[in-house]
Amino acid sequence: MDEKRLGVVEARFADIIWQNEPLTSGELVKLCLSELNWKKSTTYTVLKKLSDRGIFRNEGGVVTSLISKEDFYALQSEKFVEETFEGSLPQFIAAFTKRKHLSEAEIAEIKEMIDRIGRD
Secondary structure (H helix, E strand, C coil), X not given: CHHHCCCHXXXXXXXXXXXXXXXXXXXXXXXXHHHHCCCHHHHHHHHHHHHHXXXXXXXXXXXXXXXXXXXXXXXXXXXHHHHHHCCCHHHHHHHHHHXXXXXXXXXXXXXXXXXXXXXX
8 A cells, every 4th residue: 555655746647647548558658748847758657657567558658547546545545544543533533623613514414424424
């Protein structure tokens, strides 16, 4: 799982793929030149690195993800709670809300999520 973490620049690169997939490797090179000011070789190096880590694939010149952005960040969140709060979601929520005030709308949304989980 550790190998599926992304640095800041890797996350920007990953977002380009997630927002545009499927795309050709040539299209990815153009997007990375325009958005990250990367050379072709840099784009291919980072793509290979993230492909080797099981996040993306470049097959037949078409780049796609092996894991969705939502699933990727859900796994990262689970890992964070596991490592930092001994897997306790209530401990995480207590720590989070100690410093950040939740709006009534956010509280209602969280309650609805919990109710939905209880129904499933």
